[in-house]
Structures are given as structure tokens and as C-alpha cells.
Amino acid sequence: MKSHLSLRRLNRTLASLLSQPSRAAIVCNRHHSTYPPNARLNIPTDYSTTPLLAHSPQMALSSSELPPEVKNGMTKRLNLFQAINEALATALREDENVLIFGEDVAFGGVFRCTMNLAGDYGADRVFNTPLTEQGIMGFGIGLAAEGMRPIAEIQFADYVFPAFDQLVNEAAKYRYREGKTGRSAGGLTVRMPCGGVGHGALYHSQSPESLFTHIPGLRVIMPRSPLQAKGLLLSAIRSNDPCIFMEPKILYRAAVEQVPSSPYTLPLSKAEVLQQGENVTIISYGQPLYTCHAALKKAEEDLGISVELIDLRTIYPWDRETVFKSVRKTGRCMVVHESMVNAGVGAEVSAAIQGDAETFLRLEAPVTRVAGWSIHSPLMFEKFNIPDVARVYDGIKKLIEY
Amino acid sequence: MFSRALRVPRAAAPLVRARATAARPSTVAALRSVTTNAASSHADKAAVPDADDQPFQVTLSDESFETYELDPPSYTLDVTKKELKDMYSNMVVTRQMEMAADRLYKEKKIRGFCHLSTGQEAVAVGIEHALTKEDDVITAYRCHGFALMRGASVRSIIGELLGRREGIAYGKGGSMHMFAKGFYGGNGIVGAQVPVGAGLAFAHKYTGRKNASVILYGDGASNQGQVFEAFNMAKLWGLPALFGCENNKYGMGTAAARSSALTDYYKRGQYIPGLKVNGMDVLAVKAAVKYGKDWAISQNSPLVLEYVTYRYGGHSMSDPGTTYRTREEIQRMRSTNDPIAGLKQKILDWGVCNEDELKAIDKEARSHVNEEVAAAEAMAFPENKPEILFEDVYVKGSEPQFLRGRTPDENFYFSS
Numbered sequence: 001m002k003s004h005l006s007l008r009r010l011n012r013t014l015a016s017l018l019s020q021p022s023r024a025a026i027v028c029n030r031h032h033s034t035y036p037p038n039a040r041l042n043i044p045t046d047y048s049t050t051p052l053l054a055h056s057p058q059m060a061l062s063s064s065e066l067p068p069e070v071k072n073g074m075t076k077r078l079n080l081f082q083a084i085n086e087a088l089a090t091a092l093r094e095d096e097n098v099l100i101f102g103e104d105v106a107f108g109g110v111f112r113c114t115m116n117l118a119g120d121y122g123a124d125r126v127f128n129t130p131l132t133e134q135g136i137m138g139f140g141i142g143l144a145a146e147g148m149r150p151i152a153e154i155q156f157a158d159y160v161f162p163a164f165d166q167l168v169n170e171a172a173k174y175r176y177r178e179g180k181t182g183r184s185a186g187g188l189t190v191r192m193p194c195g196g197v198g199h200g201a202l203y204h205s206q207s208p209e210s211l212f213t214h215i216p217g218l219r220v221i222m223p224r225s226p227l228q229a230k231g232l233l234l235s236a237i238r239s240n241d242p243c244i245f246m247e248p249k250i251l252y253r254a255a256v257e258q259v260p261s262s263p264y265t266l267p268l269s270k271a272e273v274l275q276q277g278e279n280v281t282i283i284s285y286g287q288p289l290y291t292c293h294a295a296l297k298k299a300e301e302d303l304g305i306s307v308e309l310i311d312l313r314t315i316y317p318w319d320r321e322t323v324f325k326s327v328r329k330t331g332r333c334m335v336v337h338e339s340m341v342n343a344g345v346g347a348e349v350s351a352a353i354q355g356d357a358e359t360f361l362r363l364e365a366p367v368t369r370v371a372g373w374s375i376h377s378p379l380m381f382e383k384f385n386i387p388d389v390a391r392v393y394d395g396i397k398k399l400i401e402y
Numbered sequence: 403m404f405s406r407a408l409r410v411p412r413a414a415a416p417l418v419r420a421r422a423t424a425a426r427p428s429t430v431a432a433l434r435s436v437t438t439n440a441a442s443s444h445a446d447k448a449a450v451p452d453a454d455d456q457p458f459q460v461t462l463s464d465e466s467f468e469t470y471e472l473d474p475p476s477y478t479l480d481v482t483k484k485e486l487k488d489m490y491s492n493m494v495v496t497r498q499m500e501m502a503a504d505r506l507y508k509e510k511k512i513r514g515f516c517h518l519s520t521g522q523e524a525v526a527v528g529i530e531h532a533l534t535k536e537d538d539v540i541t542a543y544r545c546h547g548f549a550l551m552r553g554a555s556v557r558s559i560i561g562e563l564l565g566r567r568e569g570i571a572y573g574k575g576g577s578m579h580m581f582a583k584g585f586y587g588g589n590g591i592v593g594a595q596v597p598v599g600a601g602l603a604f605a606h607k608y609t610g611r612k613n614a615s616v617i618l619y620g621d622g623a624s625n626q627g628q629v630f631e632a633f634n635m636a637k638l639w640g641l642p643a644l645f646g647c648e649n650n651k652y653g654m655g656t657a658a659a660r661s662s663a664l665t666d667y668y669k670r671g672q673y674i675p676g677l678k679v680n681g682m683d684v685l686a687v688k689a690a691v692k693y694g695k696d697w698a699i700s701q702n703s704p705l706v707l708e709y710v711t712y713r714y715g716g717h718s719m720s721d722p723g724t725t726y727r728t729r730e731e732i733q734r735m736r737s738t739n740d741p742i743a744g745l746k747q748k749i750l751d752w753g754v755c756n757e758d759e760l761k762a763i764d765k766e767a768r769s770h771v772n773e774e775v776a777a778a779e780a781m782a783f784p785e786n787k788p789e790i791l792f793e794d795v796y797v798k799g800s801e802p803q804f805l806r807g808r809t810p811d812e813n814f815y816f817s818s
Contacts, residue, residue, distance in 0.1 A: 099608075124608070130638070135597040135631030142540075142601020145586060148608075150601075162627075169591050170598065175794045177579040177587070179562075179571035186797065216795045216805060240797045269802055317802030355810050 041298060041389040045254075045290040052274060052293055053225055053257035060227055060258035065266055075258040080251045083226035083259050084113045084191075087233040088151065090263040092121040095149055097187070098237065100126045102136060102153025110155060111193055111252050133159055137166035137190070141242075144187035145174065149237060157194035157246060158206045171242040172217030186240035191233075193249035194222070195287055195338055196386045201379035207286075207339035207372075212244050213316035213348065219243045219268055220316040222286040225251070227259045231266030232313060239268060248287040271319035273326065277308035280399050281326040283349055284336040285312040288387055292336050295392035303400055315345050320352060324359045331364035332399040338386050341371035365402035370395045436710055437465040438735070440524065440682040440744020445752045454484040466686040470669045470676035472705070475693035479685065483754045489531060489684050490749060491763050493523040493742045496547045498771040499556050503546065503563055503577075506775070507719045512563045516577040517544040521714035524741035525648055526551045528687025529616055532695065533584075536611065540586040540599045541618035543578035544648075544713075548618070552585035556774035557781075566781035573784050574794075593619060593626025596645065600632040603643035603704070614642040614695040622653020624667050633671050633704070640702035644694045645671065647708045648681065654717040655726040671706035681709030682741045685748075712739065788814040 036042075047053060054060035057075040078086065091098045100114060106128045108115040118126040129136050133154060140150040154160045160167075167190070175184040196205040212220045219241050223229035229247065236243035274289070275296070282292045289311055296307035308326050312318050327333045333353060335346035346369035353367050354360050370387045377385060442463035450458050457480040467474045500518045507516050519526065526547035529539065541548050546559055554570050562569030563577055570580050571588075580588040586602060589595040599617030606613045619629060624647050636643045647667035651658055658665045668676030679690040687709060694705045712735045716723030723732070746760060784790050792805050792814040801816040 127639075130631065130634050132597075132628075132631035132635065134628045135600070135635055138594060138597030138628060138632070139601040139604065139635060142586070142598040142603075143605055144601075145598070146602060146605035148605055165591060165594060166597075170589070170594055175796075177571050177575040178581045179569075179575070179579075181581045181583065183581065183586075240800075317796075317805075320803060 041295065041393055043294075043389070045294060047254050047256065047290070050290055050293060052290060053255060054227055054259075055257065057258050060260060063227075065231070066260060066264055070260045070262045070264045073260055073262045076261050077256060078226045078259045079253050079256045080223075080226045080229055080247065081111050081113045081253070083230040084233060084247065085115055085117070086259070087230045087237070087263075088114060088117060089120065090234060091149070091151065091237045092117060092125060094263070096125075097148040098125070098151065099143065099148060100151045100153070101129050101140075102191075103131060103155045104128055105153050109153060111249060113191070113247075113252075114153070133161075133163040134166055137163035138170065140188050140190070141166060141170050141174065141185045144171075144185040144242070145183050147187065149187040149189070151189045151191060151237060154190060154192040156204055157192040157208055158203045160190075160192055160208065164211070167212070167218065167242070167244070168215050172215045174217075174242075176217065184240065185242045188242040189233075189236045189239075189245055190243070191245045191247060193252070194246045195248040195250060196377060196382050197250045198382055199379065200377065200382065202376050205377040205382060207246070207337070209244075209246055209315055210339060210344045210348075213345055217242065218316065219314060220246070221268065221314050222246045222248065223313065224248075224286055224289045224311050225255050226257050228266060228311075228313065230259055231264050232268070234263060235265040235268050238265065243268075246286070250287055266313075269314045269317050269319055271313055271322040272311045273308060273322065274311055275307070275309040277306035277330065279305040279307065279330055280332045280334065280396055281308045281310060281323075281330045282334050282336060282392070282396075283310045283312060283323055285315055285345070286338065288336045288338055291387060291389055292392050295389045295396060298389070299393055299396040303397065305396075305400060307396065312345070312349075318349070320356075323349065323353065324356055327353055327359050328362045331362050332402075333363075334368045334370060334392075334395050334399060336370045336387055336392055336395075337372070339372050340374045341369050342374045344369070344371055346371050365399045368395055368399060435465075436468050436678050436680045437463055438680060438682045438710055438712065438739045439463065439465075440680075440684075440739050440741045441747045442466070442680070442683060442744075443685050443748060445748075447752050450483070450752050450754065455482050457482050460685060462683070462686050462689060463680070466680045466683065467690065468668065468678040470666070470678075470706075472675035472677055472697075475677070475689050479689045479692075481685065485531065486745070486749055486754050487759075487763065489527055490742070490745050490760065491767060492527045492530070492551065493684065493745065494764055494767040495556065495771060496523045496526065496550055497742060498767050499550060499559065500546060502560060502771055502775045504715070504719075506560070506563065511779070512577075513565070514576050515543070516563065516719045517717065518715050518719075519544050519547045519713065521735065521740070522648065522650060522681070522711045523547055524684040524687055525618075525681050525709045525711055528684040529691050531684070531688045532691035533616065534613070535584050537613045537695065538584055538586060538599070538602045538606070538615040539618070540589070540595045540602060540615065542589055542592060542595055542620060542623060544620070545578065545580050545588040549580035549582055549585060549588065552582040554580060554582045554585075556771055557777045560775050560778035561781045564778055564781070565783065566778065567784040567790075568781040569778075572790075593623040593629050595619065596623070596626070596629045597632040597635070599645070600636045600641055600643055603636065603641035604639065606642055607640070612699050614644055614698050616644045616646060616691065618646050618648055620653060621647055621649040621651070621658045621665075621667060622656065622661060624670060625662060629670075633674055633706070636704035637671070637674050641704055642695070642698040642702075643704040644691065644698060645674075645704060645706045647706070648711055649708050650711050650713045652713075652717070652726060655721065657726065666708070668706055668708035671704070674704050674706050676706045676708065678708040678710065681711035682739045682744065684741055684745055788812075792816070
């Protein structure tokens with residue numbers, strides 16, 4: 001009932017955003033999802049101008065997280081799959097214990113992240129597996145237990161569920177139960193493309209990160225851009241805890257930016273403040289950050305406020321300090337993610353915010369979540385399911401007006 | 403009705419076999435089932451040397467093995483008196499330890515799940531005597547004997563069962579989770595250890611070590627999908643993996659034929675050669691695994707073994723083990739096929755040592771286990787503090803700021 005109400009409210013919001021009613025009628029008659037020709041909010045992200053991507057070498061090298069030798073180096077224009085390819089190649093080059101395997105990775109993988117790696121580093125180090133997710137994961141854990149650094153690819157995050165047992169019961173608990181032998185599955189990194197692309201439907205658009213953020217022992221990471229992906233993936237590979245590295249597949253080609261050429265790592269479990277603000281904090285990760293950024297720009301123009309935008313980057317164990325600090329400053333907070341709202345990352349983050357006494361006392365409005373509905377990822381309605389600019393904008397407005 | 407339906411195909415099977423036999427007499431040998439006689443090997447008593455460490459030849463029963471797409475191992479093997487006595491002692495200590503665990507469980511000192519291997523000692527001991535410490539063993543939850551043979555002490559195993567801080571996994575794992583050098587557990591999920599074992603084997607191959615991984619699972623676990631996934635990967639990549647089904651006839655309380663379409667577990671690899679072995683005879687197990695290891699490494703191929711064995715007790719402590727099989731069956735195996743009694747008889751027959759010396763070994767084993775159990779019982783329980791509860795979830799020093807307790811005031815903050 002409640003969701004009906006909010007859907008209706010959403011429709012009203014959408015309708016009110018259309019300046020010409022006659023155009024609205026045309027839109028309603030469409031059988032595919034697109035944005036209305038004169039929409040104010042729900043226009044597609046222009047990745048070539050968004051300030052969340054480094055369009056110049058100066059921007060790319062300005063990050064304080066990069067070491068001096070990288071800052072003094074060159075940059076290259078890369079999209080997300082090329083940046084991931086670079087990180088994988090670096091790992092293979094630096095450590096002969098690194099192995100890459102998964103379904104079709106020897107041919108480059110369905111998203112081309114492993115292009116040329118088998119040729120450059122040998123078919124004995126980059127190889128295809130049968131269609132055997134559970135086997136891949138157990139196999140990777142065994143390799144990691146021997147001190148190697150396996151990088152397993154699950155072709156789509158939607159396919160990871162047969163491997164769930166291995167990840168939860170074997171990988172995550174290894175260190176906890178190995179006694180005095182000093183072994184762990186820490187060398188293991190699992191990469192998987194996730195998230196919506198507009199037409200992936202039930203089995204190619206899921207974003208199951210919160211199923212893993214429930215599990216102590218795992219580190220769950222989702223980068224927002226090529227520069228971030230290269231640094232975070234190298235950190236994940238070098239990390240001595242099993243890491244789940246989820247790559248928003250819509251960004252593979254869409255997100256292009258200048259990426260430092262030298263190898264570098266970015267810290268795990270450390271959030272990044274992408275934009276400072278005073279009135280509202282938005283916490284997100286992965287692709288929805290672009291949606292959030294578009295929404296907050298409009299909200300800042302319309303409402304005369306300033307919004308702080310935080311990228312969690314590592315979604316478990318996550319950086320509470322940065323989040324709490326921001327919310328104590330702004331007093332208003334919203335968590336945005338693509339996957340289902342129920343028991344999602346937003347639930348954990350907002351519960352943690354209200355559970356922290358000092359932050360709780362500073363709250364001016366209830367912490368809100370803007371996320372996918374609690375439904376499966378439907379082919380026809382994927383664009384409605386995934387939070388769009390209008391929903392985030394609406395969320396900001398309600399927070400301010402509370 | 404249901405049981406008759408179940409019986410039909412098995413009744414029909416001999417007819418098919420008889421026809422096959424008539425057509426191809428050479429397959430007669432392959433149709434024979436392996437013996438479970440633990441005292442079926444032979445040695446020329448006159449040829450047994452005086453010296454403890456001088457080898458002499460033992461001939462295994464020609465019913466010790468069955469093979470699938472594989473030449474059988476040699477039916478003769480060299481042993482020394484010392485090794486036979488070691489094997490005997492190992493099996494006795496294992497059984498004494500399991501009996502101590504049984505007693506402690508019934509005294510309610512051990513809690514939780516506990517799976518004992520009484521009756522199956524020859525498998526763990528025979529495998530260990532065929533391997534080096536650089537080889538790997540991985541098994542499921544019936545793991546006490548394997549942990550012991552890989553080098554864990556009785557006190558660390560019993561201490562673990564008792565949940566003590568000095569237990570082999572700091573009291574965090576209990577019966578199902580034990581690790582040692584060359585031993586990768588002790589795994590609680592049925593079948594999950596099998597692909598992990600393939601990973602272990604890959605590491606050997608990749609690094610060029612001439613070692614193998616011995617991967618054990620039960621007749622129940624052999625139907626898990628991931629077992630077949632591991633078979634496929636291991637054959638595809640030519641891994642030195644000795645998959646091995648410990649067939650003790652029952653997956654918990656389900657007889658093998660009720661759960662498995664093909665109960666010839668050594669043929670389950672289909673494209674992987676198989677070797678079925680008398681798992682009650684420690685010498686046959688040793689011969690099979692030694693042969694299997696050399697074969698797997700030299701042929702770049704995994705092997706699927708089947709150890710035909712029997713557990714005297716129930717599946718776990720909560721299973722009396724008598725509802726799905728007759729007491730007579732258990733009694734018959736205990737009295738005629740016991741691995742320890744079988745080896746004892748051979749040792750005496752061959753004049754390896756006399757009865758008094760064996761009694762001394764028994765006595766020493768018993769007193770060793772008693773001492774170790776006493777030491778385990780004297781171990782402290784883990785201190786009741788969060789540092790212990792929250793350790794080893796992440797790399798020391800790189801933990802998140804805190805991990806959650808049930809309520810915020812129980813949250814544990816890492817000091818680093």
C-alpha cells in the first residue's frame with residue numbers, strides 16, 4: 001500500500017517536472033523507458049562533463065591519496081574496463097603468484113577486462129574455467145590457502161550464488177578457524193560486474209553487494225570510476241583478506257577519465273568526500289553517485305543549499321568516521337544505492353548513524369534511503385526501479401523541508 | 403512398494419554382468435569386489451629379517467584393488483618391521499583418542515557436533531605412510547585421525563574438542579575444524595573441500611613441486627555437484643589430485659545405494675581413472691596411495707580412489723548407528739575385518755614381534771592418550787574477553803575500527 005502511495009507521488013513529481021502537458025501524454029504512450037524531451041531532472045548522465053571523472057591530467061593527479069612518484073608521472077585516458085585491465089596486468093607483472101581465471105577470461109572476458117592478458121602473461125596464468133562458479137571459488141580458496149594470489153572472475157554478479165557457500169563458509173571463515181597454521185584465503189580477490197544497464201533484467205542487472213556486506217571476514221568494494229578502480233583493485237589484490245570487487249558494468253565503457261599510468265593503490269575501508277556541503281549528506285557508491293551528483297546540483301540551484309557527497313568505495317567494512325563526521329555537520333542524511341532497499345547497505349548505514357549517540361543528537365531529519373524497490377530487476381521497469389535523478393532530488397527536498 | 407521398486411534394478415544387474423562376462427572373459431577380474439579383510443596379505447615368515455629397519459616383501463591379497471581404466475598397483479610392497487609397528491601404534495593411538503572423545507562427549511565435557519572415525523583408522527594411517535609432509539591432505543568433518551597423522555598432538559585435538567584456548571584452532575572450531583602443516587582441514591560443508599583440494603593440487607603443479615593432494619570425502623558427499631566440478635577442472639588441467647571417497651556404506655543413515663545411482667565411487671570420475679582399495683587393510687591403502695601419487699604426478703592426471711571402509715559408531719554422537727543397519731553387521735565387521743586386529747594378526751604371523759611387545763605398544767598408546775587427555779582437560783578455557791572473540795576476522799593491525807556486538811555497548815574496538 002505504502003509503495004503504491006509513493007509510486008503515485010513519484011508520478012506526480014515526474015508530471016510536475018514536465019513543462020508541457022501535451023508532451024506528457026506522448027511520454028505516457030511510450031512502450032520503452034526514456035526521458036521526456038524537455039525533462040529537467042531525468043536526463044542521462046553526460047559522462048564527458050561530469051566533475052566526478054578526471055577529464056584532465058591535472059585533475060587526475062590532484063588526489064592527495066596518490067603517492068608523489070605517481071603524481072609526478074603521466075596519465076592515460078582510459079575507460080573502466082581498460083583501467084581494470086591495467087590493474088590486472090600490473091598484478092600479473094609484479095607477482096608470479098597472481099593467477100586470473102573465470103569463465104571466458106582467456107579470451108578477454110565478456111566485458112573485455114582481461115583482454116590480451118593470457119597472451120602477455122601466459123595461458124597457464126590466465127585461463128578459462130568451466131561453468132562452475134562454486135568450483136571456481138573453492139579452487140581459488142585452495143590456491144589462496146597455499147599463499148597464492150588468485151583473482152577469480154564471476155562473469156556476472158548474478159551468477160555468484162552457487163559460489164555463495166564457498167565465499168561465506170570457506171573464504172570468510174578461513175582465518176577464524178585455521179588455528180596456529182597462519183593460513184587464510186586472504187589472497188583471493190573475486191571480481192564481478194554488477195548493476196543495471198537498462199535492459200539486463202532478472203539475471204544480468206542485479207547488485208548483490210549487501211548479501212556479502214553481511215559477512216565478517218570479507219571486504220566488499222565497488223569503485224565509481226576508472227581511476228578509482230585501478231587503485232582499489234590493486235589494493236584488493238594485495239590485501240590479505242578475501243575481497244569482493246564489484247564493477248558497475250554500465251561504467252565499463254561509459255566512464256572515461258585520465259588515469260595515472262604508474263601503478264598505485266587507494267586505501268580500502270576509506271570513504272571519499274567528493275563534494276563538501278553544509279545542509280545535506282548523500283552517501284552512495286558506484287554508479288548512483290553520478291545520479292546523486294546531478295540531483296544535488298539541481299537541488300543546490302533550486303533550494304539554495306549545499307550538499308555533501310560521499311563515496312563509500314569499500315562498502316564493508318565501511319568508513320564510519322567520515323560518514324559520522326559529515327552527518328554531525330549537516331544533520332540531514334540520505335543513502336542512495338541501486339539494489340533493493342530492504343536490508344541493503346542503506347539499512348546498515350542509516351542504522352549505524354542513528355545508533356551513534358553523538359551523531360543521533362545532531363540529526364535534523366530522519367535518515368532516508370533512496371534505493372531500488374524491494375523487487376527483482378524487471379526488464380521493462382529497470383529504469384524506474386533504479387533510483388533516478390528525480391527520486392534523489394525529491395529525497396533532498398523532503399530532507400530540507402522536514 | 404517403494405522398497406521393491408528399489409530392489410528391481412539391483413536384482414537385474416547380475417544378469418547384465420553375467421552376459422558381459424560371457425562375452426568378454428577377460429573382464430572377470432574387474433567384476434570382483436574388493437575384500438574388506440584386514441588380514442589378507444602374505445609374507446614369507448622365513449624371509450622376515452631380524453633388523454627393524456631392513457625391508458622385506460609383503461604380498462597383498464589379489465582382492466585388494468579394483469581398477470577403472472587403470473593398471474592396478476603392484477600387489478607386493480616393501481615394508482620394515484619398524485614401519486609395521488608404527489602403523490599399528492598409529493592406529494591404536496587414533497582409536498584410543500576417538501574412544502576418549504566418545505567418553506568425554508558422554509560426560510558432557512565435549513559439546514556440539516562430533517564425528518568419530520572408529521573403524522576407519524586404516525585409511526588415515528595408510529595414507530600418511532604413503533605421503534611426505536610436503537603433500538597435502540584435505541577432508542571433511544570426520545577429521546581427528548587425519549589431523550593426528552599429519553602431526554597434530556592428541557592434546558591439541560582433544561583440547562579443541564573441549565573448546566580450550568590451547569586447542570588446535572584455539573577452541574573456535576571444535577571437532578570439524580582442524581588444521582596442521584600439510585593438512586587443510588577439517589571442513590564442515592559436505593563436499594566443499596573437494597574443489598578446494600583441486601586448488602591445492604594446482605598450486606603443486608604450478609610451482610613444479612612433485613607433490614600431490616589427497617582429497618577425501620564420503621559416499622554421501624560424492625553426490626555434491628561441486629565434486630564433479632572439481633573432477634572436471636582437475637582432469638582438464640592435469641592436476642596431481644587424488645580424489646578419494648571414504649565409502650563407509652552410509653551417508654549419515656542412508657545406505658550408499660539409496661543415494662547414489664552408481665555406487666562404484668571409483669568410477670565416478672568417468673574420464674578419470676579409478677582405483678578401489680580395501681580400506682580396512684592399512685598396507686593396501688598405503689600401496690594404493692603411494693602408487694596413485696606417483697601415477698598422478700607422472701601422468702599429469704588426477705585419480706579417483708575409493709577406500710572401502712566401515713565406521714563402527716554412528717554418523718555423529720547423536721546417532722546411535724543402529725537404526726539403519728543391523729547390530730550383526732556392525733559386530734561382523736568389528737570381529738572379522740577390524741584394521742587393528744588384522745594388522746596385529748599379520749605382525750604375529752610374520753614374527754615381526756611377539757604378543758608382549760604389541761601389548762607394550764597398546765599400553766604405551768593408552769597411557770599416552772590418557773596423559774594427553776588429562777593435559778587437554780587441564781587447559782584453560784578461552785578468556786572471556788572480546789579480544790579473543792573478535793581476533794582473526796581480518797589481518798591483525800588492519801581491522802576496521804570496530805566489529806559489532808549484539809548491542810552498541812558490546813561493539814569491539816580494535817586498538818591499532
